[in-house]
Amino acid sequence: xIGMTSLSSIAMSAYTDLVRLLRDEAxxxxxxxxxxxxxxDKAYWYAARRVGHDTRFFYIGEDNEETRGRIDRIEDLQExxxxxxxxxxxLVRLLRAEGMTPTDRATGSILSAMAETGTFRLGGTIVxxxxxxxxxxxxxxxxxxGGMANTGDIxxxxxxxxxxxxxxxxxxGLAETFSVLKFDPLPGxxxxxxxxxxxxxxxxxxxxxxxxxxDETIRDLPALGVNxxxxxxxxxxxxxxxxxxxIYRSGILVQVPRPExxxxxxxxxxxxxxxxxxxxxxxKDREQAAFLIETLAEDRPDDLSQxxxxxxxxxxxxxxxxxxxxxxxxxxxxxxxxx
Numbered sequence: 001x002i003g004m005t006s007l008s009s010i011a012m013s014a015y016t017d018l019v020r021l022l023r024d025e026a027x028x029x030x031x032x033x034x035x036x037x038x039x040x041d042k043a044y045w046y047a048a049r050r051v052g053h054d055t056r057f058f059y060i061g062e063d064n065e066e067t068r069g070r071i072d073r074i075e076d077l078q079e080x081x082x083x084x085x086x087x088x089x090x091l092v093r094l095l096r097a098e099g100m101t102p103t104d105r106a107t108g109s110i111l112s113a114m115a116e117t118g119t120f121r122l123g124g125t126i127v128x129x130x131x132x133x134x135x136x137x138x139x140x141x142x143x144x145x146g147g148m149a150n151t152g153d154i155x156x157x158x159x160x161x162x163x164x165x166x167x168x169x170x171x172x173g174l175a176e177t178f179s180v181l182k183f184d185p186l187p188g189x190x191x192x193x194x195x196x197x198x199x200x201x202x203x204x205x206x207x208x209x210x211x212x213x214x215d216e217t218i219r220d221l222p223a224l225g226v227n228x229x230x231x232x233x234x235x236x237x238x239x240x241x242x243x244x245x246x247i248y249r250s251g252i253l254v255q256v257p258r259p260e261x262x263x264x265x266x267x268x269x270x271x272x273x274x275x276x277x278x279x280x281x282x283x284k285d286r287e288q289a290a291f292l293i294e295t296l297a298e299d300r301p302d303d304l305s306q307x308x309x310x311x312x313x314x315x316x317x318x319x320x321x322x323x324x325x326x327x328x329x330x331x332x333x334x335x336x337x338x339x
Contacts, residue, residue, distance in 0.1 A: 004295060005142045011098035015137035018091045018245045021084050022253035026121060027070040028077035028084075030060050039165045045071060046168070059122055059168040088250040095247055100136055101143055106202055108248030110154060113177050117170040120254045122223045123162045125241045127209065127234075128155040131256040132288050134244040139259060139295050148287040152202075156224075157209040157238050163223040173225045178206070193218045193227040211235035233272075233318075236311060237265040260300065260307035263292035264322070268311070271321040286325060290332045297335045305339040 007015075032049030035057070043063035048055055061067040070077065077084075096102055103111065107130065114120070126134065129151035136143055170177075175185075178197050183206065185194035195218060197206045210219050212230035221228050237257045246252040257265070270285035296304040312319050326333040 004291075004298075007100065007136065007140045007142060008098055011095055011100055012137070012140045014091045014094045014098070015100070015245065018088060018095070018251050019137075019243055019253070021088050021091070022245055022251050023066075023243060024070060024073075024077050025081070025084060025088075026253055027060060027067075027074060028081060030058050030074065032056075032058060034060065034071045034074065036063060044166065057168055059118075059166050061121075085250055092247055092249070092251055095137070099142060100247055101133065103133075103246040103248040103252070105248075106204055107154065108246060108252065110181060110199075110204065110206065111246050111252050111254060112248065113181060114156075114174070115252050115254065117172060117174060117177055118168070119156065119170055119174070119224060122166055122168060122170065123158050123255070124156045124224060125158065125238045125255040125257060126155065126244075127157045127237060127257060127262075128153060129284075129288070130154050131244075131262060132292075134246060134254065134256050135259050135262075135292070138242065138244060138256075139292075139299070141295055144291060148284055148291065153205045153207065155207045155209060157211075157234055158221050158224060158228070159235070159238065160210045160219050160221060160228075160230075163210075163221040166223045169223050170225055175225065188218065190218050190227075195227045195229045209234060211238070233265060233268050236268075236314070237261055258303070258307070259292050260296055260303045263289045263296065263304070264307050264311045266292075267325040268318060268321040271324040286329055286332075289325070290329055293332050293335055297339065301339055304336075308336055308339065 030047035032047035035046050035048045036043055037046055045060040045063055045067055046057040047060060048057055060071070114124070133143060181199060182201070183197040183199045186196040186198050188195065195208045198204070208221060208224065208226045208228040210221060210228040210230050211234040212232045213235070216230050216232060218227050219230050239261065241255040241257055244254050244256045246254055266285040266289035270282040270289070273279050273282040275281065293304065311322060326336070
């Protein structure tokens with residue numbers, strides 16, 4: 001089994017405070033009259049303001065008790081921005097001192113620039129190993145050293161329906177942002193449809209993804225102003241994402257998948273790898289799944305059990321992928337069998 005080292009109660013409290021302050025900051029940046037708009041079976045809050053002859057709607061968040069509470073305090077939040085930033089910086093210093101893994105400079109600068117444009121405010125969700133690296137504060141455990149937490153890629157996913165429904169978009173556009181960061185679009189099979197960007201010199205790669213329900217094609221994400229590779233099984237991963245704080249400067253608010261969904265999704269993906277279930281990427285998938293499942297079984301068994309059952313209930317193909325991965329993971333299979 002993988003050894004786990006818990007973060008201190010001081011670190012866990014500081015991380016919770018940092019996420020709360022970052023969420024306060026996100027709402028305080030909304031300039032205009034708070035307005036509730038119904039879209040289908042969900043309602044969303046916007047800040048409405050005049051821009052020339054037009055009304056611009058700045059997306060704040062989905063309607064819930066937490067969002068309404070922040071909107072009620074929006075004037076106070078706007079007046080206390082400097083104090084909040086100083087406190088965030090203090091919390092980041094504390095978290096570093098407590099041994100929490102900071103986001104490296106290259107990744108942090110990219111995530112910061114994307115956050116500034118509104119990528120995560122508009123539902124962009126970090127997936128892949130960069131999401132895994134952000135689970136320390138959420139789960140209260142230090143990540144193990146080694147290859148399972150190493151990556152040079154940043155993968156961002158968004159539901160296409162959400163991207164269309166929000167009727168807001170990043171500003172400035174991500175193409176402009178990436179150009180400033182010296183990223184170039186990588187050519188794909190469809191001319192003019194870019195879903196992958198590479199940074200000259202560093203080799204850093206940013207990819208955009210969206211759930212597929214059948215054909216894995218290239219689709220548009222209008223809120224983010226980019227194209228995205230549609231992938232099956234991704235809808236399970238990014239349903240009901242959570243907020244996380246990247247430990248960089250005074251903190252960056254991002255979205256990541258729920259850790260229990262990430263773990264089960266990795267069991268599926270490990271068996272679907274085009275380069276084979278024995279490839280290095282598949283081994284990394286299984287290592288991440290094993291670590292999260294062991295951690296969650298100890299602290300959040302009900303969440304883990306629900307995610308596992310939900311995936312199993314989708315259908316035989318899902319069960320087959322999970323079972324084949326667990327054939328290579330007897331200790332993890334034993335943990336799941338006890339839930």
